[in-house]
Amino acid sequence: MDSATVAHFEASRHRLASLAYRLLGSAADAEDTVQDAFLRWQATDRGYVRVPEAWLTKVVTNLALDRLRSAQARRERAVGAWMPEPLLDGDPMLGPADTIEQRESVTLAVLTLMERLSPVERAVYVLREAFSYSHAEIADILGITESASQQHAHRARRRITVDGNNSDVDCASAHRIVEAFVAAASSGRTERLVTLLTDDATGISDSAGLGLGARLIHYANPEQIARAVRIGLEPSPAKRNLVGGSPSIHAVVVNGCPAMLVALDARVLGVTILEIRDNKIAGVRGIATPHRLARLTEEWRRQEHAAPLIASW
Template sequence: MPLPTYETDLFESSRGRLEAIAYRLLGSAGDAEDAVQDTFLRWHAADRERIETPEAWLTKVLTNICLNQLTSARVRRETYVGQWLPEPVLAGDRMLGPADTAEQRESVSFAMLTLMERLSPNERVVYVLREAFGYGHREVAEILDLTESNCQQIYRRAKQHLTTDRARTEVDAAAARKVVEGFLAAALSGDTEPLIRLLTDDAVSVADGGAKVQARRTPVVGALGIARYLRGLFRPNAAKRAHAGGSVAVHAAVVNGTAALLLAAGGRVLGVICLAETPDGVEALHIQVNPDKLERITRQWTAEGPHHPVAEIW
């Protein structure tokens, strides 16, 4: 039986918030959409007259679905080929959710989504609901069927795991283009020194090819190592051109709140390089080239075109 219009509208008014919660919990826009759709099916099947607070009910159902996925995801990560990174999302995508505070913006950065992989499922839920969506400890405790004091302890543990001493540099489209232009000029210079100057001494580069695309399977650590790695990455050759189907255009973008190099050819995104920039320099590069994780960003990027590349390579 179809839902009454007002009950469908009630759910749809919550969809964006639910997607943003699920994306932060799962690190995958596709999985987040599936979790929200499962929540809708349960909303459809429920005795809705007995639901006093729909928003709380929907959040609890979604959270339980995500908890089950997080538990199974830990098993899948153990067999994942190479490094696992989140699915990148362009600025403006509702999957990113609220961005009014520094905590909300940080909670969806590639750096934080990657760090949150260290957390237990409960720790991740508590941190996301509390830090990014402003839920009180009592509300989170009710969602997870925990005591309020237990919820507070879990939150403190999560914060300790995610503590970082460096402040992030916030960017908009104009700032991102300036960062990308400088970074690309250094990468294409053929010399390691310009890149070393842009990186922190302990910078880390991580790439995710998902066994679908060739990508380094271990992190590169240190400014010198990353500079050499990038010099080889951006050096043109016939194999790279053949894989891309021609030359590749490099665009500047804001992805998950950070400046990013977006590599595209033939109307599709081939790779995204997110630059975790701090006042001391770029401390991390997150390179996503797994085609399964680039479908959503390709659709949005194509829909927003035409685009003006910073440079063409290969």
């Protein structure tokens, strides 16, 4: 393959990766999908490719759909152990963020809600909302009719309601929100933390480090969330021995939402993502499983960091 052909693919890599990530909810699977597309690009007779960008989009979309339809993916998502993989602000895989729809499409809340959709509905929703493809273009990509694309888009929008989640959080706002969250959680008083949460706030954790396997833990109300967070943020020698030292706690932006990040040296131990509605925290997502943090940790090592909220926990 000549250098110009490779360069053409590389110029599209970030866009293709952000498409695959939205379709799959996994950075690792998105990277594998883009690599598979590169191999097909390498093997194809490009003399028959009239519009390379459209060809690559079609290949990546359909490769991602094959992954979603696979028996392994259905099992993993059915057992209740699946969560979207978080990405740190600044990661090119987050892709376009010019519109509200583009920003919302990459939040963990929407990536989770997209699990309600069929693979084709998910593809139509992502291509339409996040990448502004016309229904005629989507029909060609997916091999369906234009009217079918419109119907899939209508059903997808009806099933995905973000309920006013604020996906326009800048670093300064995120810092203030996380600082208040950490201060309340560290105070030892659950009622102080409850006041930061909406009355219908819910939480979810991947249970890493709790000896519960891959099972997700759900918290149904503000009081349960507050107790879990308070206990989790209470330092102890046993916890420090478990992680190998005294980590620092930082305020960051993850998938467009404020987040508390716990790091030891250059290793991210966990993130807690806060979903905001009406200036309160409506959702709390805790992720600490190492393979879910692999890409985020790589990006964390590349970036400059602001001063931590807590330098040594």
